[in-house]
Amino acid sequence: MGKIEWAMWANEQALASGLILLTGGIVGVAGQFRNWQFAAYGIAAGIFICLLEYPRGCKANGKGQERPYQYCLTVCVKAFGPLTRNYYIRALLHAVLCVPGAFILCTVLGCVCLAIASIIYLLAAIRGEQWLPIFPRAEPREKPGESIKEPPQNPPPRPPAEMRRKRAEDMEGAAYTNPMPVMSNEY
Amino acid sequence: MGNWIINHGLSAFILIVWMGINIFLFVYYYLLYNTDESFFYTRHILSAALPWARAPAAVLNFNCMLILLPVCRNLLSLIRGSFMCCGRSLRKSLDKNITFHKCVAYMIALMTAVHTIAHLLNLEWFNNSRDGEYDTLSTTLSDLEDSENETYLNPIRSTSTTPTYVAFTTIAGLTGVVITLALILMITSSMEVIRRSYFEVFWYTHHLFIVFFVGLVFHGAGRIVRHLDTTDPPHNISFCKDQPLNWGNIPECPIPQFEGGFPQTWKWVLGPMILYLCERVLRFIRYMQPVMYRKIVMRPSKVLELQLVKNGFKMEVGQYVFLNCPAVSQLEWHPFTLTSAPEEDFFSVHIRSMGDWTANLISVLEKLPEGSQGPKMAVDGPFGTASEDVFDYEVSMLIGCGIGVTPFASILKSIWYKFKESNPNLRTRKIYFYWLCRETHAFEWFADLLQVLEKEMTEREMRHFLTYNLYLTGWDSSHAAHVTVHFDKDTDVITGLKQKTHYGRPNWDKVFEQICNENPSSTVGTFLCGPEELAKRLERKCVEYSDVDPRKTRFYFNKENF
Numbered sequence: 065m066g067k068i069e070w071a072m073w074a075n076e077q078a079l080a081s082g083l084i085l086l087t088g089g090i091v092g093v094a095g096q097f098r099n100w101q102f103a104a105y106g107i108a109a110g111i112f113i114c115l116l117e118y119p120r121g122c123k124a125n126g127k128g129q130e131r132p133y134q135y136c137l138t139v140c141v142k143a144f145g146p147l148t149r150n151y152y153i154r155a156l157l158h159a160v161l162c163v164p165g166a167f168i169l170c171t172v173l174g175c176v177c178l179a180i181a182s183i184i185y186l187l188a189a190i191r192g193e194q195w196l197p198i199f200p201r202a203e204p205r206e207k208p209g210e211s212i213k214e215p216p217q218n219p220p221p222r223p224p225a226e227m228r229r230k231r232a233e234d235m236e237g238a239a240y241t242n243p244m245p246v247m248s249n250e251y
Numbered sequence: 252m253g254n255w256i257i258n259h260g261l262s263a264f265i266l267i268v269w270m271g272i273n274i275f276l277f278v279y280y281y282l283l284y285n286t287d288e289s290f291f292y293t294r295h296i297l298s299a300a301l302p303w304a305r306a307p308a309a310v311l312n313f314n315c316m317l318i319l320l321p322v323c324r325n326l327l328s329l330i331r332g333s334f335m336c337c338g339r340s341l342r343k344s345l346d347k348n349i350t351f352h353k354c355v356a357y358m359i360a361l362m363t364a365v366h367t368i369a370h371l372l373n374l375e376w377f378n379n380s381r382d383g384e385y386d387t388l389s390t391t392l393s394d395l396e397d398s399e400n401e402t403y404l405n406p407i408r409s410t411s412t413t414p415t416y417v418a419f420t421t422i423a424g425l426t427g428v429v430i431t432l433a434l435i436l437m438i439t440s441s442m443e444v445i446r447r448s449y450f451e452v453f454w455y456t457h458h459l460f461i462v463f464f465v466g467l468v469f470h471g472a473g474r475i476v477r478h479l480d481t482t483d484p485p486h487n488i489s490f491c492k493d494q495p496l497n498w499g500n501i502p503e504c505p506i507p508q509f510e511g512g513f514p515q516t517w518k519w520v521l522g523p524m525i526l527y528l529c530e531r532v533l534r535f536i537r538y539m540q541p542v543m544y545r546k547i548v549m550r551p552s553k554v555l556e557l558q559l560v561k562n563g564f565k566m567e568v569g570q571y572v573f574l575n576c577p578a579v580s581q582l583e584w585h586p587f588t589l590t591s592a593p594e595e596d597f598f599s600v601h602i603r604s605m606g607d608w609t610a611n612l613i614s615v616l617e618k619l620p621e622g623s624q625g626p627k628m629a630v631d632g633p634f635g636t637a638s639e640d641v642f643d644y645e646v647s648m649l650i651g652c653g654i655g656v657t658p659f660a661s662i663l664k665s666i667w668y669k670f671k672e673s674n675p676n677l678r679t680r681k682i683y684f685y686w687l688c689r690e691t692h693a694f695e696w697f698a699d700l701l702q703v704l705e706k707e708m709t710e711r712e713m714r715h716f717l718t719y720n721l722y723l724t725g726w727d728s729s730h731a732a733h734v735t736v737h738f739d740k741d742t743d744v745i746t747g748l749k750q751k752t753h754y755g756r757p758n759w760d761k762v763f764e765q766i767c768n769e770n771p772s773s774t775v776g777t778f779l780c781g782p783e784e785l786a787k788r789l790e791r792k793c794v795e796y797s798d799v800d801p802r803k804t805r806f807y808f809n810k811e812n813f
Contacts, residue, residue, distance in 0.1 A: 068449045076439040084435070091368050097375045098413075120444075129444055169414040170371050173428065177435055
C-alpha cells in the first residue's frame with residue numbers, strides 16, 4: 065500500500081485496449097467491412113500492444129505480481145532497454161498507434177481506450193515512474209513446516225555417561241534393564 | 252460430496268438459479284427476434300446479427316438490475332437481521348455479496364462484448380443496404396422514408412454516411428460508446444492488483460457507474476430497432492416479400508409501416524437505482540450525526556485505539572463500521588471492525604497504519620494536545636458479518652491472524668460480560684481461540700484482555716470454557732533460546748499468560764482431530780479473519796472433518812472479508 069502508481073493502472077488499461085482493438089479488428093476483417101484495411105491494422109496493432117503490455121512491471125518497492133507465463137515476454141521487453149523502460153516513449157507510442165483506429169467504427173472503442181491509456185502513462189512518466197522487470201526469486205524462501213516432520217538431527221540431551229550407568233546401590237531406579245546378566249570383569 | 256453440500260450448497264444453488272435465468276433470457280429473446288414475423292423485414296437486412304444483439308441486451312437488463320443490489324450494505328444488513336430466525340446457511344450466503352457482484356460484473360462485460368460486436372455488424376449492414384449494395388427488397392426497405400404516410404425501417408437515413416458518423420450522432424450509438432467506455436474503465440481499475448494497492452483509484456473510478464446507468468436508461472430512447480406495425484389492410488409478408496417494387500400498387504401489399512420498440516431498460520433498473528440512492532442518502536444522514544471521542548490511545552506497533560460515543564448506536568459482536576474523517580479525506584469511507592462489546596456504553600476500533608488514509612489519520616491524531624476532542628468523524632454502520640453467529644454454535648473455533656484478531660476481541664469481551672450476567676442467549680459451551688501472529692510486540696493490547704479473562708475464569712472455576720492457543724509464527728533462534736532458559740516458569744515469558752505460546756504454525760489436522768474428539772456430537776462453527784490462503788486450507792479441513800451424519804461433529808466455515 066502506498067502512493068498511487070499510475071503505471072499499474074495504465075498497464076491494465078493498455079492491455080484491455082489491445083484486446084479490444086484486436087477484437088474490433090477481427091470483426092472488421094471477418095465481416096469484410098468497408099475500409100477493412102483499418103481493421104487489419106487493428107489486429108496487428110492489438111497483438112503488438114498485448115505483447116508489449118502483458119509483462120507487468122514491479123512497483124517502486126520492488127515487489128510485483130506477475131501475470132502467468134510472463135517470463136519470456138519480460139525478457140523480450142527488457143531487451144529494448146530505455147525504449148520500453150521510459151513511460152514518455154510508451155505514452156507517445158500508444159498515442160500514435162491509436163490514431164488509425166479512429167477511422168472505422170469497429171476499432172473506435174479500442175482507439176479511445178488506448179488514448180486514455182496513453183494519457184495515464186503520460187501522468188506516470190511525469191511522476192517519474194519507470195518500467196522495471198520482475199524476475200523470479202533465485203531460490204524459494206524457506207517456509208517453516210506445518211509441523212516438525214523431519215526426524216531430529218541430534219539425540220535428546222542426556223546427562224553424561226557416568227551418571228547414566230546403573231549403580232549398584234540403586235538397581236531399581238535405573239533407566240534401563242539388562243537383557244543378560246552383567247558381571248564385572250574379573251580376571 | 253455430502254460435506255461439500257453442507258458448506259457450499261446454498262451458494263451453488265443461487266449461482267445455478269442465476270445462470271439458469273441468464274440462459275433462459277438469452278435463448279427466449281434470441282428465438283423471439285429470430286422467428287417473430289414482425290421482424291421479418293428487419294432480419295432481411297440484418298440476418299442473424301439482430302437476435303445476436305437483442306438476446307445479450309435482455310441478459311444485460313437483468314444483470315444491470317442485479318449489480319446494484321449486493322452493494323447496498325444497509326439493505327443487506329436489514330435482510331440479515333430479519334432472517335435471524337431462519338437458518339444460518341442463508342445468512343452465510345449474504346457474506347458472499349461482493350463475490351456475487353463480481354460474477355454479475357463479468358456477465359455484464361461478456362454480454363456487452365457480444366452486444367457491441369453484433370451492433371457493429373448491424374450498423375455496417377444497415378449502411379450497405381442504404382447504399383443499395385444488397386438485393387432489391389433490401390434497397391426498397393431501406394428507401395422507406397421518415398415522412399407523413401411512410402415510416403422507415405433503416406435508421407440510417409443518409410446515403411453518404413459512415414457507420415462511425417451514425418454511431419456518434421444517434422442516441423443509442425453515442426450512449427453505447429460512452430457507457431462501454433465507462434464499463435471498461437471501471438473494470439480495469441477494479442483488477443485485484445489496483446484494488447489492493449491503490450484503493451482510491453478503484454473507488455473514485457468506480458463512481459463512473461453513475462454515467463453507466465444514466466447512459467443505459469437513455470440507450471433505447473432512439474427506438475432504432477424497428478418492427479412491422481399492423482396496417483389496415485394488413486401487409487401480407489409471405490406474398491409481398493418477392494415483389495417489393497409493387498408495394499402500394501396492389502391490395503395485398505400496402506406500404507409496410509414500422510415502429511420502434513419502446514425502451515425497456517428503465518423498467519429493470521429503476522427499482523435498484525432508487526434502492527441504491529436510498530442507501531447513499533442513509534450513509535449521508537449517518538455522516539451528519541455527531542460522534543464524540545471518549546478516548547484516543549496510541550498503542551505500540553502503530554495501532555490506534557479510538558473509543559467513540561454516538562447517540563442511538565447499537566451494535567452486535569464482531570460487526571464493523573465505516574469511518575470517514577473529512578480532515579483526512581472528504582469522500583473516503585473505510586471499514587473497521589468494532590473491538591468493543593455491545594454491553595459497553597461506547598464503541599471502539601483499533602486502527603493499524605496500513606495505507607494513506609490510516610497513516611494520515613494517525614499523524615493528525617498524534618498532533619492533538621492531551622484530552623482534546625479529535626477531528627470530526629462520521630460513522631456508518633454497524634454492519635453485520637459472520638461473527639454474530641458465534642453464540643449460536645455449541646462449539647466455536649475462532650482463528651485470527653495478526654490484526655485479524657480484532658472481531659474476536661469484541662466476542663471475547665462480550666463473553667466476559669454475558670458470563671457475569673449469566674445471559675441465557677449464550678448457547679455456546681466451549682470456545683477454542685487461535686491467534687497467529689508474526690511479532691511479539693503486536694500482542695500487547697490483546698494480551699491485557701486475555702489476562703483479565705483468564706483471571707475472571709479462574710475465579711469462577713470456568714477454565715474449560717475458553718481454550719486459547721497463541722502461535723508465534725515469526726520466531727528465531729534467540730526466541731528459542733530465551734524460551735528454553737525459562738521453560739519451567741508458570742506463565743508464558745512473552746505474554747505473561749498461563750497458557751504457553753506455541754512457536755511456528757498450527758498443525759491443523761491435529762487441531763481438528765482434537766476438537767472432534769473432545770466434542771463428538773456437536774456443530775462446530777469455524778470463524779477466520781485472516782489471509783485467503785489460510786481460508787482455503789481451513790475450508791478444506793472443515794469439509795474433510797465434517798460428517799454428513801447430524802449425530803457426529805460437523806464443521807461450518809465462516810470467513811470475514813473486507
